[in-house]
Amino acid sequence: MHYLIPFSEAQQDGQDQLGGKALVLARLRQAGYPVPDGFCLPVTVYRAFLAHSGLADFIAMELQRKDFAEMRWEEIWDVSLRIRNHFLTAAWPPALKKVLLEELRQGPAQWDAVAVRSTAPGEDSARQSFAGLHESRILVRGAEAMLEAVRVVWASLWSDGALLYRQELGLDPAESAMAVVVQQMVIGDVSGILFTKAPHDAKRMMVEAVWGLNQALVDGTLEPDRWQLDRADGSVLEKHSVVHSSALRPKDRGPELVPLSPEQCRQSPLGPALCAELFRIGRQLEETLATSVDIEWTVLEQRLFILQVRPITTGLPARGDERSWLLGLHRSLPSLERLRVDLEENVLPGMTGDAAAMAAVELASLDDTALAAEVVSRRAVLQKWLDTYREKCIPMAHGIRLFGEFYNEVMRSDDPYAFMDLLRCDPLLAVERNRQLLTMASLVRSDPALRTPLQRGQIPAEGALRAMVDSFQERFGDVQWIAAGALDLPAWLLKLADEFASKSAPREQPGMAEELFLSHLSEQERALAVRLLTIARASYALRDNDNIYLGKVRSGVLSAEQEARRRLARGDAEIFRAALSAASDPSALFAEKKPAAAAPVDVAAVRQLARQLVGQPAGPGVDSGKARVLHDGFDLRDFRLGEVLVCDAIEPNMTFLVPLAAAIIERRGGMLVHGAIIAREYGIPCVTGIAGATQLIHTGDVVTVDGYLGIVTIDHQEE
Amino acid sequence: MTNPSSWDIVLDLLQAQPLGVLGTSREGHAYTSLVAFVASTDARSLYFATTRATRKYHNLTADERVALLIDNRSNRTQDFYGAAAVSAYGRALEVDATAHAELQALYLARHPQLKSFVSAPSTALFRITVDNYQLVVRFQHVTEFRMTECTT
Numbered sequence: 111m112h113y114l115i116p117f118s119e120a121q122q123d124g125q126d127q128l129g130g131k132a133l134v135l136a137r138l139r140q141a142g143y144p145v146p147d148g149f150c151l152p153v154t155v156y157r158a159f160l161a162h163s164g165l166a167d168f169i170a171m172e173l174q175r176k177d178f179a180e181m182r183w184e185e186i187w188d189v190s191l192r193i194r195n196h197f198l199t200a201a202w203p204p205a206l207k208k209v210l211l212e213e214l215r216q217g218p219a220q221w222d223a224v225a226v227r228s229t230a231p232g233e234d235s236a237r238q239s240f241a242g243l244h245e246s247r248i249l250v251r252g253a254e255a256m257l258e259a260v261r262v263v264w265a266s267l268w269s270d271g272a273l274l275y276r277q278e279l280g281l282d283p284a285e286s287a288m289a290v291v292v293q294q295m296v297i298g299d300v301s302g303i304l305f306t307k308a309p310h311d312a313k314r315m316m317v318e319a320v321w322g323l324n325q326a327l328v329d330g331t332l333e334p335d336r337w338q339l340d341r342a343d344g345s346v347l348e349k350h351s352v353v354h355s356s357a358l359r360p361k362d363r364g365p366e367l368v369p370l371s372p373e374q375c376r377q378s379p380l381g382p383a384l385c386a387e388l389f390r391i392g393r394q395l396e397e398t399l400a401t402s403v404d405i406e407w408t409v410l411e412q413r414l415f416i417l418q419v420r421p422i423t424t425g426l427p428a429r430g431d432e433r434s435w436l437l438g439l440h441r442s443l444p445s446l447e448r449l450r451v452d453l454e455e456n457v458l459p460g461m462t463g464d465a466a467a468m469a470a471v472e473l474a475s476l477d478d479t480a481l482a483a484e485v486v487s488r489r490a491v492l493q494k495w496l497d498t499y500r501e502k503c504i505p506m507a508h509g510i511r512l513f514g515e516f517y518n519e520v521m522r523s524d525d526p527y528a529f530m531d532l533l534r535c536d537p538l539l540a541v542e543r544n545r546q547l548l549t550m551a552s553l554v555r556s557d558p559a560l561r562t563p564l565q566r567g568q569i570p571a572e573g574a575l576r577a578m579v580d581s582f583q584e585r586f587g588d589v590q591w592i593a594a595g596a597l598d599l600p601a602w603l604l605k606l607a608d609e610f611a612s613k614s615a616p617r618e619q620p621g622m623a624e625e626l627f628l629s630h631l632s633e634q635e636r637a638l639a640v641r642l643l644t645i646a647r648a649s650y651a652l653r654d655n656d657n658i659y660l661g662k663v664r665s666g667v668l669s670a671e672q673e674a675r676r677r678l679a680r681g682d683a684e685i686f687r688a689a690l691s692a693a694s695d696p697s698a699l700f701a702e703k704k705p706a707a708a709a710p711v712d713v714a715a716v717r718q719l720a721r722q723l724v725g726q727p728a729g730p731g732v733d734s735g736k737a738r739v740l741h742d743g744f745d746l747r748d749f750r751l752g753e754v755l756v757c758d759a760i761e762p763n764m765t766f767l768v769p770l771a772a773a774i775i776e777r778r779g780g781m782l783v784h785g786a787i788i789a790r791e792y793g794i795p796c797v798t799g800i801a802g803a804t805q806l807i808h809t810g811d812v813v814t815v816d817g818y819l820g821i822v823t824i825d826h827q828e829e
Numbered sequence: 830m831t832n833p834s835s836w837d838i839v840l841d842l843l844q845a846q847p848l849g850v851l852g853t854s855r856e857g858h859a860y861t862s863l864v865a866f867v868a869s870t871d872a873r874s875l876y877f878a879t880t881r882a883t884r885k886y887h888n889l890t891a892d893e894r895v896a897l898l899i900d901n902r903s904n905r906t907q908d909f910y911g912a913a914a915v916s917a918y919g920r921a922l923e924v925d926a927t928a929h930a931e932l933q934a935l936y937l938a939r940h941p942q943l944k945s946f947v948s949a950p951s952t953a954l955f956r957i958t959v960d961n962y963q964l965v966v967r968f969q970h971v972t973e974f975r976m977t978e979c980t981t
Contacts, residue, residue, distance in 0.1 A: 164941025171942055192945075524948060722883070732881070732951045814882035818949035823882035 114149040114213045114292070127152040129229030129289040134399065134419050141398060143391075145416050148224075148293030149217050153231060155206070156264055156288050162203035168196050169268065170284060175724055175820075176779070176799060178277055183270070184780025185799050187511060188726055190270040191781075195518050195526035197265035207257070214253035214292075223249045223295040223360070226259040227418070228266060230288045243271040244288075248325055249295060249360050260290050262519065271440065296415045297360055298408025300379040302327060306392040307402040307422055308338060314347060315339040317388055319379040321370055322357025324406050324417065329442045331367070332356070335378050337385060344389035351378055364634065367444070387414055395419065446509045446645050453506060453652060457498055461659040464491050465587065468666030473673045482689040485674050488667045495663050503656045507782055509649030513642040520639075521630060527727075527781060530790060532624055532643065533650040539658040540765040541791050543586050548769065550578050551606035564600040587662040601747060602766065609751040609770060654787050657762040719826050720806040726779045727820035729789035729796030734814040735772035737807050737824075740764065754815060756807045760785035768792060773815035775822055777803045789817075797822050835972045839915050839964055842899050843868035843875075847940065851877065852896040853888035853921075860888055866897065867939040873976055875917055875957040876924070876936050878947050886953060893920045895957055913966045919959040929954060 120128055120136035128136075132150040139145040160166040172189055181189070218224045228244035245266035247259040266272065267288045276283050302319030309316070318327060318334035326332040338348040354375055356367045388407065391414065395403055399421070406418040441449065468488060476484060510533065517529035537545070553575055554560045563570050569579050579599065624643060631639055671690060678686040738749050740757040746767060749755070755771040757764065759778045768774070768788045772795075776785040779799020789796035795817030800806075803822075807813060812825040851864045862885045864877040875897055879886050889895070900914035924932050933947055933954060946952060962974040 164944075167942035168944070196944075524944070730950075734882075816880055816882060816949070816951045818951045819880060819946060821880060821882070823880075 112213065113155050113210055114151060114217050116217070117145075117148050117150070120150055124150075124152070126231050127154065127289065129153075129231045131227070131229035131418065131420070132289060132291045133229075135291065135293070138395070138398070138416065138419065143395070143398075143416055144414060146294040146296050148291055150229065151210075151260060151290040151292065153287045153289045155210070156290075158206055159200075159203065159261070159264070162206065163200035165196055165200055169193055173283055175726075176801065178273070180801055181799070182779055184778070184782045185726060186270045186273055187782070188780050190268055190273060191511070191514060191518075192526050193268040194265040194515070195523075197261050197268075198518055199522050199524060200261075202257070210257060211253050214256050218256060218292045218294070219253040221294045223251050223297075224256060225291075225293050225295050225417070226250050226256060226263055227291045227293065228263050228288055229291050230267060230286065243269055243275055245269065246325075248323065249297075249365055256292060260292075263290050264288050293417075296408055296410050296417070298323065298410045298415065300384070301406070301408040301417075302334060302379070304388050304392050304405045304407060305402075305422065306396050306404070307341070311338070313341050315341055315344075315389060315392055317380060317385060319384075320357065321354055321374055321379050322359045322368075323365055324408060325365060326358035326367065328406070331442045331444045332358070335380050337380055339385060339389055344386055346382065346385060349378075354379065364638075384409065384414075391416070441505055441508045441512075443512060443641060443645060446506065446512065446649070447641075449502060449506055450509075450645060450648050450652075453502060453656075454648075457502055458656070458659050461495055461663050464495070465659075465662035465666050468663070468670070469587075473670060478677065478685050481670065481674055481677070482685045485667075485670045485686070485689040488670050492663050492667045495660055499656065499660060503652065506649045507653050509642075509645040510653070510782060513646030516639065516642050517627070520635065521627070527730075529646075530650075530781065532627060533647050534791060535647045536651060538651060538787070538791060539586070539655045540762070540768075540788055543582075543658070544766065544769050546578065546582050547602070547606060547766065548610070550575060550582070551603050551610065553578070554603050554607040555611060561604065564604050567598060567600050569600060586658065587665045605747055650787070653782060654784055657784065661762040720824055722824070723800050723803070723806065723822045725775075725797045725800040725803075725820045725822065726781070727817055728776075728779075728781055728783070728786035728798040729774070729794055729817045731773075731793060731795035731817045732814065733772045733795050734812060737775075737809055737811045737813045739804050739807055739809045741804060754813050756803055756809075756813075757785070758804055759783065760788065768794065773797075773813075773817070775800055775803050775807065775813070775815060777801065835964055835966070836974060838913050838966065839962055839974065840872060842901060842913060842915050843872055846899050846901060849875075849877075849897045849899040851885060852898070853885050854892045854894065855884065855888045856891075860884060864897075865940050865943060866899070867936050869935075872962075873959055875919075875959060876932060876954060877921075877957070878936065878943070878952050878954050880949070880951050881953055882951070889921055889923075889955065893922055895919065895921045897957060909968050913964065915962050915964045917957060917959045917962050919957045919961075921955045921957045924954040924956050932956070 115124075115128070117136040117139045120133060125133060128150045132148075135145050135148065136150070139147065160169075172193055175189075176185070178186075225246060225248045227246040230244065243266075245263055247262060250256050250259045267286055268283075273283065276286065300319055300321060301324035302317060303324070304318075305316040308314040315338070317337045317339065319337075320327045320332045320334045327334050332354075333352040335352060335354075336350040337346055339345065340347050354370055354377075356369050357374075358365050359368050360366075361368065388405075392403075392405065395405065395416075399419070401421045403419050404422055405416055405420075408415050408417060468491075471484065473481065473484070510530075513533075514526075514529045517523075517532070518526060521528070523529075554564065557575075560570065560575055570576055627643075628636055628639060674686040674690055678690070733754075735752050735754040736750075737756050738753040740755065746764075749767050749770055751770045752772050753770070754773045754775060755764075755767055756775045757777070760768075760774070760776060760783070762784070765784070765788050769792060774785050774789045774794060774796040776783060776796070776798040777800060778785075780786065781798075783798055786796050786798055795815045797815050797817055797820050799820070800822060807822070807824060808826070814823040816822070847865055848863055849866050851862045853860045853862070862879075862883075864879070864885075866875050866877045868875050877897075895918075897917045898914060899917070900912060902908040902912040902914070936947060936954065937944055940947075947954065959976055961976060964972045964974070966972075
């Protein structure tokens, strides 16, 4: 039996087996279009791999862990990561592997290099476009490497983007399958995309072009030149040019960005002759396929090649911008490197500057009008930074995944999260903040004379403790405001001093040595690995640290609000009512809607109790303790050493509690929520994504948190 | 029409069925759980896994005597004459470190989708050493197999 089907033999009735993309390419090549030759690997092979490796059952189990509609983006990332890792580590069924290798050697491996692309049945029909959601691999050489690329492409059927998209379209993930195209690689000098109907003007065509390979344009690494053509006669109506400085080209084994020659820097990759040819072929293709299309093309030695053709879809029904925001979280390495610079040089110093400016204002000395204006302007500043947070800080988190995907592909570790240990390099600010608090507490423990002023709510005016407190507050802001007024420093230091009297403070976990990881890599992989690791570490640290910075701004807002409320309570300043109205409160605006847990059955005859809950494993380890459920308005001082912290979401004002906790349970899910990151720093077991955690678990219940498997077991204490 | 021997029915059930109902004892009260199991080829041992925070794990630490029901019913009327059910009786002990890797591989060959579950440090792999099996077919036809007698 033959698995690989050459383009010349792909038949029109093979849609279910070959997918739309493969069929279109095969059909166009058969019709004489300049499409590079290729082979299709039908859906049968994907299904055989799934059935023999146990992956089909694993995927089904993953998808039923939690209602997909209830998952946050962090959780969908995790599901996708786990499924992808199973694809990478699953053993090839030996018989299948043998036949495939033989066929690859006799077929595509005869070419210098190939591109391996997805072609899923149902994708790229006129109604749906999965463009960019599935992975492709270019410059793949040799049968073994092709086989590995095939499973990476298969795994991308389960990318978070594809999962979200299928959810949006109401497609059943369990029904989806994937075929693969293995196509001869044409290493062009200029590449681009032609839209036979421009996205914003149906009377125009649009051409985008870059120097080198197309991948850098598709993933957003390089800005293209963009020309608009008249659909009627192909005349150029508009030219948008950018400065070109580099191109993606093959180097050693993989593609790499290389600087352009000075001559090419000055030139546009597009020209009138090329545009005319693209126009002609675009019109022809529209006729052949009876639809408008987008076309990936490349030019090698003045010859135009068509690499991919997709029908242009009309787009999705409007459902807010949430999905496009989520999909926009994917960033390429160079764009993350630029984002990091922006965050470190502009965003974080900007937050610090604004917070410092707020701290410099003597609020008590402002008259009522000035104070009311101060509240309004501080809220506006916070709003600006919250917007920036969503626009820039959250997308930075993608750096962690980019590295994770690379690590898992190279290391083939059974634990899809093993790479996280490499990211813990410099201590997080929240950990540093806790460390300083614990140092101050140990000072209090060793010097009983300090207790009297602390019990009166005061920090002594001078001495070692005062010096520590001053430097602490300068670095992290006023702790009372960070904790939203729920905590004052003297009381917290006394509490820490007492809680840790009999037990040593928790030790932060050491990270994994990067030498060990790098030693597994080839010289060429190493350079890329170091760049990815650098970005991943920065994004890991920023993921939590940005909250500390944002917390400083928030603390400035809260202190002004507090002063305004105080005056309002005295009844002498109606002016504050408008300033303090909830409508203008950015924190309220950004507060996440908390989904309510299903109402428990609790009628006279039946009492429903949760006994074991399934969430996501987010911090390895197992520990038990009494649950302490944090509801709104919870007093942090009630929390006792060795309790299990149960909350909706770990906020920056709760990270103080973490060194005291035996384990953490959080309603929000995923590896990248703050609770999970802090828990890892301390080596505390953590389970996230437990829907209704704060309703189903009660303070005092004895709970066991299994952070390896994401399971929480509850022993309810009878009231 | 040829009937398989009764012992073959037992072996078929052990090979074909992925799940069984485990009975443990909790302070003298019966406690049942659905578990994924695998049998050794000689049917003398049955293996299953559980995390250590579960009730069945606690029950087993207090009393290692267990029963495991394995059957091929489809929950239809035909089951009354067509279904076969076998109960294994024996003692369940956690697999020790020396044999763990080999037995985990045996278990995963049958249940590959449980890889992360079985590999987790919080999961315990148990071996039931079977004393005897009781097979029920055709509604009321019961045969007992004592493991000491069915070797050779």
